[in-house]
Amino acid sequence: MRDANLVSPARAPLLSGARVLIRHPVDADRAEIAALRRASREWLARWDPLPPGGVALDEHAQAERLVSSADTESNQRHLVCEVGSGRIVGVVSLNQICRGPFDNAIMGYWRGEGFGGRGLMAEGVRLVLERAFEGLGLHRVEANLMPRNAASRALTVRCGFRYEGYSPNYLQIAGRWEGHERYAMTLEDWRQVREAEESVRRP
Numbered sequence: 001m002r003d004a005n006l007v008s009p010a011r012a013p014l015l016s017g018a019r020v021l022i023r024h025p026v027d028a029d030r031a032e033i034a035a036l037r038r039a040s041r042e043w044l045a046r047w048d049p050l051p052p053g054g055v056a057l058d059e060h061a062q063a064e065r066l067v068s069s070a071d072t073e074s075n076q077r078h079l080v081c082e083v084g085s086g087r088i089v090g091v092v093s094l095n096q097i098c099r100g101p102f103d104n105a106i107m108g109y110w111r112g113e114g115f116g117g118r119g120l121m122a123e124g125v126r127l128v129l130e131r132a133f134e135g136l137g138l139h140r141v142e143a144n145l146m147p148r149n150a151a152s153r154a155l156t157v158r159c160g161f162r163y164e165g166y167s168p169n170y171l172q173i174a175g176r177w178e179g180h181e182r183y184a185m186t187l188e189d190w191r192q193v194r195e196a197e198e199s200v201r202r203p
């Protein structure tokens with residue numbers, strides 16, 4: 001367990017919630033990321049897209065890729081960590097960031113096996129959305145999900161994304177082309193979600 005009072009500047013939170021915080025992965029996180037991926041290998045294999053060539057990266061290579069592209073113009077990687085313990089729960093990424101008239105990013109996320117059913121990733125996704133719209137100035141974030149991944153769909157809808165359509169044979173998963181449902185949220189949608197949340201909190 002990490003002492004929250006001894007967090008290095010590199011591991012400082014970008015945003016914090018009630019139970020989780022988000023921050024960029026750094027070199028010192030590689031071993032923990034690889035260990036989480038290894039412990040969750042069978043759980044994640046059903047949902048992981050294969051890289052070009054169809055050969056899955058090992059856990060250390062996956063951790064290296066995550067750290068090396070943590071904070072770039074085209075990608076923003078966020079570790080979702082428990083407040084207090086600092087344990088890594090999962091990852092939420094903003095990929096293929098496109099500026100200009102589109103001002104869009106594609107969100108991807110995964111969590112370690114054993115961290116489900118507690119709403120930790122939903123809180124992490126909301127924090128990343130807050131950063132996307134209010135910190136990075138994006139106008140749209142989309143998420144593409146396999147219809148059979150009911151938990152992922154439920155999380156996305158719970159966070160305020162709306163369904164836009166279906167893309168057949170969209171992405172190769174575990175060596176097989178899978179159709180995906182496309183969900184999205186714009187800045188205007190985000191503001192409505194925040195307004196609705198604020199109205200619930202008002203006495």
